[in-house]
Structure formats: C-alpha cells, structure tokens
Amino acid sequence: MILYDYVLSPSCYKVRLLASLLVAGIDLRPVDFHPGAEHHSPEFRALNPAGTIPVLKDAELVLTESGAILTYLAAVNAHEWLGHDDPEMQARVANWLAFSQRLTASAGAARLHDMLGFSGDIDALRVQATDALRELEAAIHARRRRGGIFLAADRPTIADIACFPYAALAPDGGVSLDSYPSIRLWMRAIRALPGFIEMPGIHRLHEQMPEPGPMPDVVRKESA
Amino acid sequence: MIATMQDHWYPVALASKLTRSGRDTLLLAQPIHVRAEASGAPVVTCDGRVLPVLVKFGHVWTSLGTPAGDVFDIPEAHQPGRRLVEVGSVKVRCSPLRAVENFLDIAHFPFVHTDVLGSEPHTEVERYEVEIRDDVNEVWATKVKFFQPQAARSAQGGITTEYMYRVPNPTCSVLYKTCPPRPGEWDVITIFVQPLTETTCEVWPWMALYDDDSTMTQMIHFQQLIFLQDRSILENQLPALLPLDPGQEIPTRADMLSIAYRRWLKRHGYTFGAQLVAA
Numbered sequence: 368m369i370l371y372d373y374v375l376s377p378s379c380y381k382v383r384l385l386a387s388l389l390v391a392g393i394d395l396r397p398v399d400f401h402p403g404a405e406h407h408s409p410e411f412r413a414l415n416p417a418g419t420i421p422v423l424k425d426a427e428l429v430l431t432e433s434g435a436i437l438t439y440l441a442a443v444n445a446h447e448w449l450g451h452d453d454p455e456m457q458a459r460v461a462n463w464l465a466f467s468q469r470l471t472a473s474a475g476a477a478r479l480h481d482m483l484g485f486s487g488d489i490d491a492l493r494v495q496a497t498d499a500l501r502e503l504e505a506a507i508h509a510r511r512r513r514g515g516i517f518l519a520a521d522r523p524t525i526a527d528i529a530c531f532p533y534a535a536l537a538p539d540g541g542v543s544l545d546s547y548p549s550i551r552l553w554m555r556a557i558r559a560l561p562g563f564i565e566m567p568g569i570h571r572l573h574e575q576m577p578e579p580g581p582m583p584d585v586v587r588k589e590s591a
Numbered sequence: 592m593i594a595t596m597q598d599h600w601y602p603v604a605l606a607s608k609l610t611r612s613g614r615d616t617l618l619l620a621q622p623i624h625v626r627a628e629a630s631g632a633p634v635v636t637c638d639g640r641v642l643p644v645l646v647k648f649g650h651v652w653t654s655l656g657t658p659a660g661d662v663f664d665i666p667e668a669h670q671p672g673r674r675l676v677e678v679g680s681v682k683v684r685c686s687p688l689r690a691v692e693n694f695l696d697i698a699h700f701p702f703v704h705t706d707v708l709g710s711e712p713h714t715e716v717e718r719y720e721v722e723i724r725d726d727v728n729e730v731w732a733t734k735v736k737f738f739q740p741q742a743a744r745s746a747q748g749g750i751t752t753e754y755m756y757r758v759p760n761p762t763c764s765v766l767y768k769t770c771p772p773r774p775g776e777w778d779v780i781t782i783f784v785q786p787l788t789e790t791t792c793e794v795w796p797w798m799a800l801y802d803d804d805s806t807m808t809q810m811i812h813f814q815q816l817i818f819l820q821d822r823s824i825l826e827n828q829l830p831a832l833l834p835l836d837p838g839q840e841i842p843t844r845a846d847m848l849s850i851a852y853r854r855w856l857k858r859h860g861y862t863f864g865a866q867l868v869a870a
Binding site for chain 2: 373374375397398399401402403481482483484538539567568571
C-alpha cells in the first residue's frame with residue numbers, strides 16, 4: 368500500500384495514525400504540497416483528477432477520500448475498528464465519517480488560511496468551525512454521561528480517527544479548544560492509545576508524574 | 592528609530608514561485624504588492640511607490656527604506672554540491688522577533704522536537720560561547736553541542752551535533768550544524784522572517800545541505816515538520832511582544848544567546864515586535 372502523503376496534512380495524518388494504531392505497514396510517497404503544489408501537477412492529476420491528498424494506492428485500487436481509506440485499512444487489518452457490530456453503530460460511524468468533512472471544510476480551511484496563506488473568508492470559516500466543534504462537544508458529552516468517551520462505540524473506531532486531527536488542530540486556524548472539555552478528554556483518550564503517533568501541533572502525552580510522596584523537609588518546615 | 596528598521600532587507604516571496612498577478616502582503620504593517628514582470632524580474636510596490644528589490648538565496652528581498660548594502664552573504668551556501676532547499680513560507684501569530692529567538696533557542700529541542708532534534712533525558716545545554724561581533728555587526732554563538740536522535744533527514748541514529756548560530760540581520764538567522772554525511776562541513780539552515788505586523792509574521796526557512804540520498808520533497812517535509820512543531824509553541828508565548836528590557840523573565844545560562852540577541856536589538860533601536868518597558 369502506498370500513501371501519497373504530506374507531513375502537514377491532517378487528512379494524511381488520519382491514515383498514518385490509523386496505520387500505526389493497527390500496526391499496518393504502509394509506504395509513504397511524499398507529495399510537495401507546499402510550496403511546490405505538486406498535487407496540481409498533471410502527473411498527480413492522472414492519479415487523482417481532484418488533485419487532493421491523501422491518495423492510497425493498493426495494486427489496482429486507488430482511493431482518494433480519507434474516509435474510504437480509513438474504511439479500507441480497518442477492513443483489511445482490524446475489523447473491529449469499522450464499528451460494524453450492529454446497524455446502529457455502523458450508521459453512527461458513517462455519520463461521523465461524513466461529519467468529519469465539515470471539520471475539514473471549516474477548521475481545516477481556516478488552518479490553511481492562517482498557516483499557508485490560502486484564500487478564504489476567515490471569519491465565516493471560524494464560525495462554521497465553532498458550530499461543528501460545538502456539535503462534537505455535545506455528542507462526546509452525551510457519550511461521557513453514559514460512561515463512554517469514543518464517538519460511535521465503547522472502543523475507538525475509524526469515526527474517532529476521522530474527526531480527531533482537524534478538531535485537535537483547530538487552534539492553528541485561530542479557533543481555541545478552551546471551551547470544549549469533552550473534546551479535550553476525548554483527544555486525550557486517543558493520544559493514550561497504544562501505537563499513537565504525533566504530527567506537528569498534536570503532541571504525545573507526556574509520561575505522568577509519579578504519585579506525590581511525603582512532602583520534602585524544606586516545605587514542611589516552611590509551612591510549620 | 593523607525594528609519595533603521597525600514598532600511599533593512601526583508602524576504603517577501605520565493606523567486607521561483609512568483610506569478611505575474613503576484614500577491615498582496617504586509618511588511619512592517621505596510622501593505623505591499625509583490626509580482627513578477629513579463630521578464631520574470633520581481634517588482635515590489637508600496638502604495639504606488641516602487642521599492643528596492645533583489646533576489647538572493649532563492650527569495651525576493653525588499654526594503655521600505657534605503658538599504659545600506661546588499662543582503663548579508665552566506666559564503667558556505669555557494670559551495671558546489673550543496674542542495675538548496677526552498678522550504679516555503681509559514682504564517683505565525685507571533686512577533687517576528689520571537690520567531691528568530693525561538694530559532695536561537697537550544698534548550699527546547701527535547702521538549703518541542705522530541706526524538707528528532709532532542710530527547711529526554713539528554714536535556715542539558717552545555718556552556719557555549721556568545722559574542723556580538725562589532726566589526727560585522729552580527730550576533731554569534733559558537734561551540735554549541737547537543738545530543739540529537741535524528742539531527743537531519745540524512746542522519747543515521749543519534750549523534751552529538753555541533754552548532755554555530757549567526758544573526759546577521761534583526762529578522763534573519765543562519766545556523767551551521769554538523770553535516771552527518773560530510774563530517775568536515777557544516778550544513779546551513781536559515782530562517783528568514785518577514786515581519787507582517789508586530790505580532791504576526793511569515794517565516795521563510797531555507798537550507799543549503801549536503802545530502803545525496805533524500806529527495807527534495809523529503810528535505811522540505813523534514814524542515815516543515817520541525818518548524819510546525821515550533822509554530823504551536825510560538826503562538827502561545829507571552830507576552831506577545833519580545834521584552835528587550837530585563838525584569839520580566841529570569842534567564843538561565845542556556846539563554847545567553849537570547850540575551851545577546853535582545854541586547855543587540857535594543858542597541859540598534861529595533862523595536863518592531865518588541866516591548867521596551869518591563870511590565
């Protein structure tokens with residue numbers, strides 16, 4: 368499997384992240400998205416006429432939508448990540464895969480505007496991003512009230528991976544995550560998964576400090 | 592005071608990516624337009640006025656004032672066999688001076704560029720030497736050593752990397768570091784910063800490397816990965832303006848270069864993106 372990849376693309380990162388979580392080997396083929404605009408080149412458009420990344424190529428199969436790529440990776444490597452236990456779960460996953468496009472079109476476009484100078488109505492994009500994040504926050508809050516944290520099941524599925532990067536990188540586009548405690552806990556749960564990998568702007572969890580022991584002598588004296 | 596800042600050269604575009612329609616941007620909070628003429632020659636205008644322009648290190652440079660000379664030189668960059676890497680610009684919501692200062696900071700490697708340019712527990716910054724070279728009017732740091740798990744795209748495993756830092760211009764810095772495939776030479780890594788406003792900037796990294804194995808795209812991606820790790824940190828630094836007066840922060844030995852840079856800026860009255868009175 369070859370992933371046509373850009374190191375700063377959250378959509379490409381979705382694929383790299385899921386491949387790492389599933390311990391599935393993929394070969395990376397770097398695309399000079401910025402500043403080279405290689406995705407607009409005739410050679411690249413011959414592969415993907417839409418001129419977008421990521422693209423996953425597996426023998427004759429060419430996939431150009433990140434949701435489809437995540438579905439394929441999970442179907443080949445770890446079926447439980449598809450979230451197909453029952454019709455309701457399956458539909459929820461499909462709903463979140465579609466929802467993730469709203470994050471891409473809002474928070475993602477705001478990020479490209481603010482970071483790489485792409486054109487766009489930045490105020491409108493931030494409003495749309497905020498709407499999408501509020502919806503995500505409400506949904507995760509509802510899951511938490513029932514003891515869960517992941518979007519579609521009691522375990523992580525491709526729904527979480529599809530929504531995670533653009534939500535986590537919203538601050539790159541000037542949209543703060545301060546007011547979304549459930550999103551932040553959900554992101555923490557994803558970052559704690561075995562095999563988690565980073566991308567710029569999405570950091571690994573630092574190791575927890577050891578349990579606090581007895582207070583050092585000097586502090587005890589001062590407080591006495 | 593403003594005059595000296597206006598008289599510096601600033602990067603405003605990649606020469607190879609400039610189009611006839613060009614782009615609108617800012618320089619020191621002034622709107623400017625950068626475009627290519629039919630011949631390909633770059634033209635920069637500000638409110639109808641044609642600004643001085645030249646092309647160096649792959650970038651278009653301009654000035655709002657009257658620059659005293661050419662853009663500073665990097666003699667090593669002209670050595671044959673080097674690959675010249677145009678990394679492209681990234682906008683950052685931070686003071687242009689903070690972008691340069693972060694580039695000069697050694698101590699952040701293990702925490703911001705974990706397992707690439709640094710790793711725990713190898714966090715100590717050994718003593719290094721800093722000087723303001725009055726003959727050339729530049730800030731230099733030499734004898735900097737740091738353990739790096741993957742110092743460059745071309746590095747195989749961890750090495751103790753040697754660095755030299757140079758600030759030849761208030762918003763530009765040149766870094767010389769151990770070249771993994773050619774131990775006798777230095778890799779040249781630069782950061783050219785275009786000040787948009789006092790709290791926003793556009794950063795144009797550029798490199799002149801010996802690396803016969805990586806593709807150009809791989810080298811661009813490596814440097815973009817590194818710089819974007821810095822970006823999220825830079826956007827959260829407080830205060831937004833770089834304090835040039837002591838009082839607000841307590842520096843450590845590892846910050847000697849930063850202190851020299853701030854002192855040099857203050858000496859030259861370079862206050863765009865700086866704060867002068869300790870809060």
